[in-house]
Amino acid sequence: MGHRSVVLLACCGVLAAAIVSFQAVSTFGQADDKSAVRPGEAESKSPAAPSVLARGTTSQRERAVAAALNWLARHQSPGGSWGLQEFSKQCKGTPCSGPGTFSSDAAGTALALLPFLAAGQTHETKGPYRKTVYDGLYWLMRNQKRTGDLSDGERTSMYAHGMATIALCEAYGATKSKAIGKSAQQAIEFIERAQHPKTGGWRYQPGQEGDTSVLGWQLTALKSGEMAGLKVKPETLAGARRFLASVAKGEKGGQYAYLPDTAATPSMTAVGTLCSLFLGSKPQDPAIAEGVKMLAANPPSLNPRNAYYVYYATHVMNRMDDAARTQWYRQLGDVLCGSQIRQGCAMGSWDPDKPAKDAWGEPGGRLYTTSLSALALESHYRFLLIDNRDAPKRSETGGKQ
Secondary structure: OOHHHHHHHHHHHHHHHHHHHHHHHOOOOOOOOOOOOOOOOOOEOOOOOOOOOOOOOOHHHHHHHHHHHHHHHHOOOOOOOOOOOOHHHHOOOOOOOOOOOOOOHHHHHHHHHHHHHHOOOOOOEOOOOHHHHHHHHHHHHHOOOOOOOOOOOOOOHHHHHHHHHHHHHHHHHHHOOHHHHHHHHHHHHHHHHHOOOOOOOOOOOOOOOOOHHHHHHHHHHHHHHHHHOOOOOHHHHHHHHHHHHHOEEOOOOOEEEOOOOOOEOHHHHHHHHHHHHHOOOOOOOHHHHHHHHHHHOOOOOOOOEOHHHHHHHHHHHOOOOHHHHHHHHHHHHHHHHHHOOOOOOOOOOOOOOOOOOEOOHHHHHHHHHHHHHHHHHHOOOHHHHOOOOOOOOEOOOOOEO
16 A cells, blocks of 8 residues: 555545534534435445544544535535525525625536545545535536536636536546546546647636636646546646746746736745646745745735635645645644634635635635635645555556556
8 A cells, every 4th residue: 555545544534534523513414315326336435544644634624624514515506516606595594694706606516526525525435425426526517518618608617617627537536437537538628629829828718828827727627637547638738837937937937927927926826836846846846945935924814814825825835845834734724723614504614704804705705715725624635536646557458457
């Protein structure tokens, strides 16, 4: 058993215990799941919980993740989707505040699914969220266009498509469902066709020149697909590398801007640094060190508050040395665990307006801030479930080599 498998067993085991514990005490817990897996697909077995934690995990953080999953599950629509604006229709009692001004059920559904998948909760996993995940994935796949497009046609469709592609790729990597794999591959091919041929970037609509924020979602999707064993064209990644170079700033090229002619910011540096790592840069590279220095100078905080920045920056810091990672996670836990709602229908979520207004809380709303906050807390094990580098290689006919 490789290192990734050991870490995965440790993290998922502890989180599974937290989920069970939270379900037992939650006033708003779901009933036992009665759904069935898809015909012909085997069930996954829940790992046993070991006695140690890995990469800075604490039981407090895992309880916060378990509470977030509970809130997300309770606010799923009967049809399987989540809405950034309309989640409060599922509330019990006093409705949750904080609807987003941005309307996209595709983005909302993808964002809501990702924390479940990061926690090892799939449509095959025994547990309280099996049907929740099944219904969400089925909604995305049912609404996918023949072109592979997963967005619901709003003016910033590449945002929604990128997020939804990440969800399908992570679900495929965790389960190897052929149906999900087919949809995920089509979604990847849509990203490849949507890339600007000269700049190598992506923006709101297919074929636009690009910005760093949209690049982050598309490249995360491509990397997730690649780790899961799906096909990603090398020239697509080369184009992404070209765009990233065009927005690089700083003495070492390790700080990043939103557009080539704008200044570097901590948020875009977090996105750009993670993209650079996805494209093969090493933590010890001078450019990465320059970016990490900017991130370390802007730790998780409620003043200013920015769940988007914290999400990307935490995924970067998780790849750094123990001292930097430990300090970052300590501050992350203090900020997120301390600000999570602990009562009422909103229990387990993060308010986009309190205790301080989130930088993107108005367009994204409560669902957006809750999803990104949970994913930040899950970052140290998020991609382990879909990374098959420890798995035995298989031949084209399916046998072990």
